[in-house]
Amino acid sequence: MTNATASSPVVEQEASAAALGSTGIRVRVPFWQSVFIIWYRDILRFTRDRARLIGSLAQPILFLVVFGVGLSSAFGAGSGVLPPHTTYLEFMFPGVIGMTVLMTSIFSAMQIVWDREFGFLREILVAPIDRSAVAVGKALSGASQAMIGGIIMLIFAPIVGVRLSVLGVLEMLALLLLLAVSLSAFGIAIASRMKSMQGFQVVMNFLMMPMLFLSGALFPLKGLPTWMAVLTRFDPVTYAIAPVRVSLFSNSGYPAPFINAAQVTIGSYTLPLLLDVGIVAVIGVTVLGLAIAQLRKRD
Amino acid sequence: MADQGDVITVRGLVKRYGPVEAVRGIDLDVHRGEIFGFLGPNGAGKSTTISILCTLVDKTAGSATVAGWDVARHPQEVRSRIGLVFQDPSLDNQLTARQNLYFHALAYGVPRHQRSERIRAALEMVGLEDRADVQVITYSGGMKRRLEIARGVLHHPEVLFLDEPTIGLDPQTRATVWDHLREIRAQTGTTIFMTTHYMEEAEWCDRIAVIDHGRIVALGTPDELKDQMGGDVVVVTTSDNQRAAEQITSRMGAAVTSDDGTLRVDVPNGPEFVPQLVRALDVEVKTVTVRRPSLDDVFLKLTGRAIRDEEVDSAGALHRAMAQRWQGGRR
Numbered sequence A: 001m002t003n004a005t006a007s008s009p010v011v012e013q014e015a016s017a018a019a020l021g022s023t024g025i026r027v028r029v030p031f032w033q034s035v036f037i038i039w040y041r042d043i044l045r046f047t048r049d050r051a052r053l054i055g056s057l058a059q060p061i062l063f064l065v066v067f068g069v070g071l072s073s074a075f076g077a078g079s080g081v082l083p084p085h086t087t088y089l090e091f092m093f094p095g096v097i098g099m100t101v102l103m104t105s106i107f108s109a110m111q112i113v114w115d116r117e118f119g120f121l122r123e124i125l126v127a128p129i130d131r132s133a134v135a136v137g138k139a140l141s142g143a144s145q146a147m148i149g150g151i152i153m154l155i156f157a158p159i160v161g162v163r164l165s166v167l168g169v170l171e172m173l174a175l176l177l178l179l180a181v182s183l184s185a186f187g188i189a190i191a192s193r194m195k196s197m198q199g200f201q202v203v204m205n206f207l208m209m210p211m212l213f214l215s216g217a218l219f220p221l222k223g224l225p226t227w228m229a230v231l232t233r234f235d236p237v238t239y240a241i242a243p244v245r246v247s248l249f250s251n252s253g254y255p256a257p258f259i260n261a262a263q264v265t266i267g268s269y270t271l272p273l274l275l276d277v278g279i280v281a282v283i284g285v286t287v288l289g290l291a292i293a294q295l296r297k298r299d
Numbered sequence B: 001m002a003d004q005g006d007v008i009t010v011r012g013l014v015k016r017y018g019p020v021e022a023v024r025g026i027d028l029d030v031h032r033g034e035i036f037g038f039l040g041p042n043g044a045g046k047s048t049t050i051s052i053l054c055t056l057v058d059k060t061a062g063s064a065t066v067a068g069w070d071v072a073r074h075p076q077e078v079r080s081r082i083g084l085v086f087q088d089p090s091l092d093n094q095l096t097a098r099q100n101l102y103f104h105a106l107a108y109g110v111p112r113h114q115r116s117e118r119i120r121a122a123l124e125m126v127g128l129e130d131r132a133d134v135q136v137i138t139y140s141g142g143m144k145r146r147l148e149i150a151r152g153v154l155h156h157p158e159v160l161f162l163d164e165p166t167i168g169l170d171p172q173t174r175a176t177v178w179d180h181l182r183e184i185r186a187q188t189g190t191t192i193f194m195t196t197h198y199m200e201e202a203e204w205c206d207r208i209a210v211i212d213h214g215r216i217v218a219l220g221t222p223d224e225l226k227d228q229m230g231g232d233v234v235v236v237t238t239s240d241n242q243r244a245a246e247q248i249t250s251r252m253g254a255a256v257t258s259d260d261g262t263l264r265v266d267v268p269n270g271p272e273f274v275p276q277l278v279r280a281l282d283v284e285v286k287t288v289t290v291r292r293p294s295l296d297d298v299f300l301k302l303t304g305r306a307i308r309d310e311e312v313d314s315a316g317a318l319h320r321a322m323a324q325r326w327q328g329g330r331r
């Protein structure tokens, strides 16, 4: 046992000798490799923890059933919000996918708090990988987990009666990815300074619930009382949900009024989808920058 | 002054946590290739100093370089050159040992063609090859510690920081860990900077620094520190220790510390002192021992606390606390 390393190849000894010495060459880990390492480890853990995946789907499914079925009559044909031959359940469906992505993304950041509590965060922080790679890797791993959840939710489309098209689904997934990365980064920015699980959960629930309920994920943004309409326009998630919904519907022959009901309007002005996406992207990049700055701080 | 041979230099290092002054201006030079022991009672500032040197914590004042790089200005350069075993566990319990090491190898840029061989050698070094592919959560505390040590040296660091690496390990495992450390140093010339509460480990260090209340109170080789004590330690047991202690103080003017049924007197010349002692006491003297001061004595004198007390009393508590942490880490 004692001569284990002695028996290793001579080449290695030489290489390590070269790596030593204060002016010696140290291998720089490329940015994307660092991102990959962080991402890979989170995903390894995720695949070992099925309960987490199932848990993240439970709530959206519950919402789909309770709200979708319960409120269909209230919002249904004849209520004037949605056109005839369409249901609230159909309208709500992409919103519930958005909700799945939102919750999974944000709560994936809990891993950082766990890592702090159980020590592994120090292994990450003392490694020679740039903190920006840590943030990007974590944001991508959170987004990956969220996307898996979102894709699984697509299974419910036939049950709910939503018509899917390949193009519509692909467009929607691309837009969801943007939402997922932004929200994961948001979670990281908050989680990276949190010292306790409870703290993170309280803060997250406090922020996430209004973000979700004011986003139009669960109901059309038309015909709301003015004060609430104003609040919904201040919710960044609103600008992510609208393009997601429009992309899913517009490629599979839904009537124009149905699609219009999904769009964000300010007064009589309907925001172009590209503007929505731009808003989300700008906020996403800003939050990611914030997450990096938080991770760069030393105690 | 720092010279070419110094791999760690610390000047006037201060760290305040709010009102708590954890480190109060320390100066240190650690020579390349030595095993440097960092000793001190609980809360002395050992872990804080290590955290600053490892770029995890910001200093309040002063400066420090590790492997030639300033820890505040070039953290990435420092990080790529150091290995670290923290006082508290820092493994991913959900992953296997091999996956933990693989993460580390990737993070430190161990070249692709060397990865599997280094991981194999590291696992072999600490005797964990058989359990390499099970989740770390199933490991015992000692196995986890050995895995952390293997991980700390996987990338052949220039400086290896070990914060109480052997705490909670049984004597055999501790001895094995030390074999590994000496072997690593012999092969890669790695400098080892470690804290410990075990006296015999302190003896094995090339040089040691004693820190108390955030200040370095002694620095030198174990022999130098013992010599600094000057004189001998006389340990006496009598039929009435309390009375004997009073008499030694009043009649002989020597300071006495009583410890666990024995009396301890520090004197310039032990052999000369013993006959005087026997004459001066009117209680029955049962045993007398004269010995050279040990590192324990040095530690006791400098910090007012026996390093051994800590080992027995609070190491028990620490061990329990650690065992809880090891086991508590489900996620």
Ligand SMILES: Nc1ncnc2c1ncn2[C@@H]1O[C@H](COP(=O)(O)OP(=O)(O)OP(=O)(O)O)[C@@H](O)[C@H]1O
Residues within 6 Å of the ligand: A299, B017, B020, B021, B022, B040, B041, B042, B043, B044, B045, B046, B047, B048, B049, B087
């Ligand atoms: N994050 C922190 N916030 C506030 N105080 C701290 C923090 N970390 C350490 N301290 C304080 O700094 C002092 C030194 O702590 P440190 O952990 O460096 O001691 P130590 O020498 O490693 O002790 P031990 O032998 O118990 O590990 C203690 O008084 C401790 O309470």
Ligand SMILES: [Mg+2]
Residues within 6 Å of the ligand: B046, B047, B048, B087, B163
């Ligand atoms: Mg400590």
